[in-house]
Amino acid sequence: MKTSTRITVRAADERDWRNLLLLHEVGFGTPYTPEAIDVRRELVGIDRSIIAVDGEAVVGVTMDLPMTVTVPGGVAVGAAGVTGVSVAPSHRRRGILRALYAEQHRRIQASGAVLSVLIASEGGIYGRFGYGPATIESAVTIDRRLAAFHPKTPDPGGVRVVRPADVRTTITAVYDRWQRITPGAQVRPEVLWDRLFADRESDRGGGTTLFAMLHDDGYALYRRVDGEDGMIARIQEMRTVTDRAHAALWRALFGLDLMHGIETTLAPDDPLPQLLTDSRVVRTRSRRDGLWVRIMDVRAALEARTYRSDLDLVLQVDDGFLDAGGRFRLSVRDGHATCTPTDDDPRVVVDLDALGSLYLGAHQARTFAAAHRLWTDTPEALWAVEHAFSSNRGAQVGWPF
Ligand SMILES: CC(C)(COP(=O)(O)OP(=O)(O)OC[C@H]1O[C@@H](n2cnc3c(N)ncnc32)[C@H](O)[C@@H]1OP(=O)(O)O)[C@@H](O)C(=O)NCCC(=O)NCCS
Known part of the structure; x- marks a missing residue:
């Protein structure tokens, strides 16, 4: 497909891989580590990448990966996860993204995917392509020392402090149960579990290695980071399948006496604020969209x-x-x-x-x-x-x- 006399849109092949990765690195301002390249290659691969070329130069790229996403009621549908969209800064605002998307979504439509989903870098771009923000998440900080449990909050116990890699199969099984009942949640490919449990320094965001708390029906993975006022437990991922597991894990997390604060993200219906006598202790730092959905069929x-x-x-x-x-x-x-x-x-x-x-x-x-x-x-x-x-x-x- 031609977008102008000079720009051509086509499927990428093996020879384009290095150049399209460079576009990502420049577009997102983040160099890839060798491990991140391996994950991207396994997850997306070159065969689902579409590029725009100007002469010899790759000036635009978009990719997608096959996904399975839960919808309300618990059915899982086939979806395309659109990712890695980047246009060279030298070629912005002349219709390259639109041309890439037209070609990519024609292919997604032909594949029979029910939904196409993405996570947006900016909120103003994707509505015109039929995507709407479909999940809401709040980043919150809790001053752990001020948090007191409401008298009606249960104390079910059953939480074990474990090393994450020792309980991989238990954690992945809880995730799978959570994913099957949670709208928006995707089946997680093995390569991403490998990456999570490898816990490489480049994935730690300046924090420690991962700590884990495990319950039969939930888990919390967190790192310690150093905040201005003291140590913070930054929750990387918490998944619970029952309210009891949720309360039990929060009781255990609030037992981290030397942590000044706890940082996490919450869905709007997360009961955490109501477990406390003072719900205001759960202080919202930001509220934003997560998954964007375009209904293909x-x-x-x-x-x-x-x-x-x-x-x-x-x-x-x-x-x-x-x-x-x-x-x-x-x-x-x-x-x-x-x-x-x-x-x-x-x-x-x-x-x-x-x-x-x-x-x-x-x-x-x-x-x-x-x-x-x-x-x-x-x-x-x-x-x-x-x-x-x-x-x-x-x-x-x-x-x-
Ligand atoms: C976002 C990006 C891909 C846009 O590429 P582009 O080729 O300049 O976009 P186009 O010229 O094809 O624009 C398509 C439409 O989107 C609009 N648009 C593009 N970027 C936009 C932005 N940042 N905010 C709002 N609207 C935007 C254009 O006005 C145009 O609208 P129209 O076709 O309805 O008139 C590019 O700026 C980029 O690579 N950014 C850095 C990486 C990034 O954020 N990628 C997105 C990851 S989710």
Whole structure:
């Protein structure tokens, strides 16, 4: 595909690997370690990379990796994880990303992926391509010395302090259980577990090696970093399958007497603040999006997830980038949907990016209606969509990519 007289978009091959890695390094300002190159090569590979070339020079790249993502209700769907998008600083804002995306998403569509997902470096780029922010996460700091448990917080015990590498199979099994019930969470490839447990210095962000606390139904992996006021336990990953494991692990983490603070990220429905007498001790440093969702196949996506109440209405979805949109009759009975193309008048009209934001249940329809990004013919239709699309479990990203 030609974007201008000089720029050509094509599939990358082995000879392009070094040059496209250089583009990543420059674009993200981070040199790759040899181990990180190996992981990227195994995870994505050259055959799923598309590049833009200007003469001999590689001036743009995008990649994707096959993923399996859980949707509300626990079904796992096939997705493409778009990653490593970078355009040379010498060639910005002349349509190279758009041309790369057009080619890449044509391929993703042909592969039959139900969703395409990404993690965005900047929030203003991807809505035009049909992606909506679909999970929410807050980075929080807790002054451990001020944290006191509420009298009703259970103390279930059952937490063991372990070396992470000694309990790899237990940790991966808990992750798998968590992933199967958590919207947004992806199956984690073995190569990423290898990288996590290898715990190389270049992956430590200035912290110590990993410490681990393990419960039958959860785990917490953390490092010690040095903060301005003292030592901080920085949680790298905490996954719990039951409320008891969640409370037990937090009780154990707050038992780290010499740690001044604890840093972690929380989904909006994480009960941690309510376990404490003073919920304000969980201080939010930032709140941001995580996973962005573009629905590639509206019919398959809407039939894959479950709903919290019945629906029977015509939904018009507008896709300004590709042709995934159209009018669909969405009928939900007992949580399960059938979705069929129709010419009937719509009762709900929404752009594909906003539908992506609603899809995993992390955002509310009324917010998008108030922002004029979702139209319904009556307030009743809005409340019906709002309730049906909500989820009883908060959406989260399983692992960044
Ligand atoms: C982001 C990046 C890939 C954009 O590449 P580009 O070739 O300059 O983008 P294009 O010219 O094709 O722009 C496509 C559209 O996105 C818009 N756009 C591009 N970068 C944008 C930005 N940073 N913020 C908001 N809009 C942006 C353009 O205005 C254009 O809009 P339009 O087609 O609707 O008119 C490039 O700036 C880059 O490599 N950045 C550093 C690495 C990075 O952040 N990668 C993204 C990882 S998630």
